[in-house]
Amino acid sequence: MKTLITSNDQTLSSTMDKRLGRAHWFCIYDEELKESTFQINPNIDSMGGAGTKTAELIIELGVKKVISGHFGPKAKEMLEKFDIQMIEVDDDNITIEELISRLNQHSN
Amino acid sequence: MPRNRRSRKIVAPPRFNGYKPYGYKKHNEDPVELLYEEYEAIKLADYKLLNHQEASLFMGVSRATFARVYENARRKIALALVETKEIVMVSGNSYSDKKWFNCIECNTRFTIPSTINKNECPLCHSVKIETIGT
Numbered sequence: 001m002k003t004l005i006t007s008n009d010q011t012l013s014s015t016m017d018k019r020l021g022r023a024h025w026f027c028i029y030d031e032e033l034k035e036s037t038f039q040i041n042p043n044i045d046s047m048g049g050a051g052t053k054t055a056e057l058i059i060e061l062g063v064k065k066v067i068s069g070h071f072g073p074k075a076k077e078m079l080e081k082f083d084i085q086m087i088e089v090d091d092d093n094i095t096i097e098e099l100i101s102r103l104n105q106h107s108n
Numbered sequence: 109m110p111r112n113r114r115s116r117k118i119v120a121p122p123r124f125n126g127y128k129p130y131g132y133k134k135h136n137e138d139p140v141e142l143l144y145e146e147y148e149a150i151k152l153a154d155y156k157l158l159n160h161q162e163a164s165l166f167m168g169v170s171r172a173t174f175a176r177v178y179e180n181a182r183r184k185i186a187l188a189l190v191e192t193k194e195i196v197m198v199s200g201n202s203y204s205d206k207k208w209f210n211c212i213e214c215n216t217r218f219t220i221p222s223t224i225n226k227n228e229c230p231l232c233h234s235v236k237i238e239t240i241g242t
Contacts, residue, residue, distance in 0.1 A: 064223075065230060070112050073143075077199050083221035087230050090215060102231045 003029045003065040003103060004058055005096055010038040012097040016089065018069025021050030027096050028061065029103070036100065051075040058084065067099055113201045115208075116145035116177065117168040126196040127188070140188040143200030146181030153178055212236040 006023035008014045017023035022044055029036040043050040043057070051071075055078040058066055065085045079086055089099070121144055145167065152163035164174035188195045210217050211229035218230055228235050 067231075073198065073200050073202075080219065080221070083223045085221050085224060085230060086219045088217040089231070090217075099231070105233060 001031045001065070002061065002063045003031065003067065004061065004063040005029065005066075005099055006041075006068040007038065007096050010040075012036065012100070013095055015092070016067070016069065016094050016096060016099060018092070020066075020068045020071055020075055021046075021052075021054045023054075023068070026057075028063065029100055031103070034104075036096070049074075052078065055079055065103075114169055114173070116148070116173075116200075116202045117166070118144050118148040118202045119166070121199070122147045122197055124197065126194055128194050129188075129192045132192045134192075139194035139196045140184050141198045142181065142184050142188075142195050143177075143198050143202065145177050145200050145202040146184065147197065148202065149174060149178040150181045150185070209237045209239055212238060 005027040006017040006020055007025040007027045008017045008023075010025050012027075014025075017025070021041075023041050024044065026039045026041055027036050028039060041054065043053040046053060052074045055075040058079065059082050063084065065087060066079065067087045067089060069090070070088060071079070071086050076086065126139065126142075148167060149163065152158050152166055153160065156163075158166070160174050160178070161171050163178075164171040167174060167177075169177070185195070187193065208217055208219055209227075209229075211232060211234055213234040213236055214229060214232040216229060216231050220227065227237065229237055
């Protein structure tokens with residue numbers, strides 16, 4: 001199962017980006033392979049509909065969970081339709097690494 | 109970056125997707141988008157006849173915010189009626205009671221899609237979760 005985390009940078013020690021459509025990077029973490037890959041957000045400078053485009057990208061990637069700070073109304077609607085779990089974290093300083101380790105806690 | 113909008117709680121989404129005027133030939137292209145929270149505001153204030161203070165508590169926002177949402181709702185409906193526009197429902201900044209959960213242990217908000225049948229927090233796997241706003 002794959003999880004997408006919005007990130008401010010492309011390393012594991014970077015903090016989570018609280019935005020979804022305008023996040024700098026996406027970290028895609030694969031729970032089976034325990035592998036994380038980073039991908040730049042192609043929609044960061046789009047004029048509008050960044051959230052929707054990102055939601056489309058998420059659906060295409062086949063991700064089952066998304067961790068971000070806040071989901072906009074349109075993205076929320078789309079992700080809901082595709083049964084993708086949305087997780088909103090309020091912590092400003094949490095790193096990607098911490099989030100991944102928290103995701104892994106129960107599977108061990 | 110502006111402050112995030114506080115989500116408005118709705119008891120149930122409306123049972124329709126929109127309204128269309130009839131007896132009017134010309135097709136109007138741009139519909140009025142009525143948000144779920146605006147529908148809820150109209151329902152609480154004008155159907156259930158609550159005052160704004162009580163209604164705002166139901167929706168988990170301040171009285172002033174409720175008044176603003178309600179005002180917007182009335183204006184949109186008036187606009188649709190006068191300009192014979194369609195009304196379409198849009199989910200907006202609202203959440204339904206049943207969809208969003210809050211983890212008591214780590215204070216994370218999350219949804220549980222129908223494909224997952226475990227009622228636990230996805231991050232700390234605590235089962236101490238509550239539906240938001242109750």
